Amino acid sequence: MSCVCPGTTKSQEIIEKTKKHPCYSAEAHHTYARMHLPVAPQCNVQCNYCNRKFDCVNESRPGVTSEVLTPDQALDKFEWVKEKIDQLSVVGIAGPGDALAEWKLTKQTFENIKAVNSDVTFCLSTNGLLLPEYAEEIIQLGVQHVTVTVNTLDPEIGAKIYKFVVYKGIRYEGVEAAKLLLKNQLAGIEYLTKRGVLVKINIVMIKGINDHHIPAVVKKVKELGVFVTNIMPLIPAPGSAFEHFSQTSMKEINELRNVCQLDIQQMRHCQQCRADAIGLLNEDRSQEFRMCNRQTAEVKTAQNLKKKQYKIAVTSKYGKLVDQHFGHASKFIIYQGDGQDFKIVENRSVEKFCSGMEECDSGEVQRDNIINALQDCDAVLTMRIGHHAKERLNKKEIYSVEYCDTVNNGLQYAVSQLADR
Structure with missing residues (x-):
């Protein structure tokens, strides 16, 4: 996967930002390491494919962590890992809930690390519900890479994927919830891309629900200036509403990636990491760096x-x-x-x-x-x-x-x- 987005006028800037980010550059993931700091346990969207209550040492999927850290503990862990892994280049927050649903904790964690190491690249992952509210603060904080999960543009499909959304203390369900989530996702994404933030879109492919609709999602986010899309297979989580669904095959994923590659570059090396992942993408060392050790x-x-x-x-x-x-x-x-x-x-x-x-x-x-x-x-x-x-x-x-x-x-x-x- 090339680091240069076709047609962009800021190719050199994009190369500089992504050359050491293993999730945004296929070349970087062999040589540069990342660490996810699990400081944001709460989430404001209940996806039917997600169950964050299950946690196993050997389980590897988004939303799983062996520990939840305070911002001070996260700084301690960062310094420990940085001392042991020379090629650490990226610090990200991907939950185990939503980074923006726990914005105070996310922000404090980045500020703590930035105070001791200004060279590290920060990134975060979010469902996008609160993106319009915190987009400007994200930029001011110096976060250059943001991943947003957008599974559909159709509220009817969204009603099948999302059980509920909690926004400003009010719980929304069904089509109403999906409409609200989509509106905020698109507004937040556009705000970030217009101000130079590199946005990656994650899309969970769920057979029989949104698989036929994914090319439309890719085309839309391309219009918004997104850098790369990452089509991921459904991992049926025990205890989730979709636990009995079949896991999407990589053959099906790659066929869809090939179709969407005509519109925008595709991430093909995603490992669907844990919320406490550490190390190279294909060599997770999170258990080695548990705070109890x-x-x-x-x-x-x-x-x-x-x-x-x-x-x-x-x-x-x-x-x-x-x-x-x-x-x-x-x-x-x-x-x-x-x-x-x-x-x-x-x-x-x-x-x-x-x-x-x-x-x-x-x-x-x-x-x-x-x-x-x-x-x-x-x-x-x-x-x-x-x-x-x-x-x-x-x-x-x-x-x-x-x-x-x-x-x-x-x-x-x-x-x-x-x-x-």
Whole structure:
């Protein structure tokens, strides 16, 4: 794939911006590395192909991460990775929710890194719902590459792809939701491209729903000045509305890319990365750089935290792995320890408040009962926790730690985070 967009008058500028970006340049992805910082867990669009609640160490797809970081933790991780990977050139935020739905966290993360390293290239991925609202701030921040997922121009098709959209506190569904999303996507894309930002469009190919419509999407975004489009296969996520769909074959994807190549250049080396991906596109090292593996945290735990005792509530199905969502837990294993040695104090039974993808925000009474039952704890260690539950825990001065590994490693990591507060 060439780095030069046909017909552009800014070819040299585009080459300079993209020559070290592995997602925008096919040549760059062999030699330059990127890292995604998972600081934006919330999303404002529910796509029927997405389920961010599932997280596995070996699972690789957008929306998956083994940890969610604060902006300060993200800076720490950036400096760690930069020290170990010389060819790191790009820092991106791709969720695990939507980068603009958590704009304050996204912006603070970029600002923190920019203060210590002005050479890094920033990029972000978004569904585009809030793009008109934050486009100018994106430009002022120096983000030169923005990826927007646009799956259709037809609201009737969009109603089949998007379950709902939450915009300015109001929930929209069906055709109305799809119209609103499309309007904001197109307006935001045009605003960015007219001001020199390189925009990549991701399109998820869903057989029988939008596959026949994708060439029209490509033609439209070309008119808006988009740099490249990336047609991606549907990955049926467990627990999503489309979990029983067949995964789109690469043969079908490439045939459609060949058709659309006549209008605009196509990205053909996409790996559909995790939200915490690190390294070359074809060599993800995210598990190596999980914060629980950082030696400094382990040393700090061993040397400085021997005397203070912490009480930590853990969500675990069988007591070995931190492998359960906060809202799915019917019991919490209560550990007490000093950062090195922990013992189980008790098992506390609770009434879980989340029974599925749509119901986790509805059981407010059960959720508050659970939080009240954990009032004597310093922290909750869980695989995933919702925004509202996290806020309620914070009000009780209970720190929530998202983690996906063994309970023992998670407890040590949780204590290191408590000590840094």
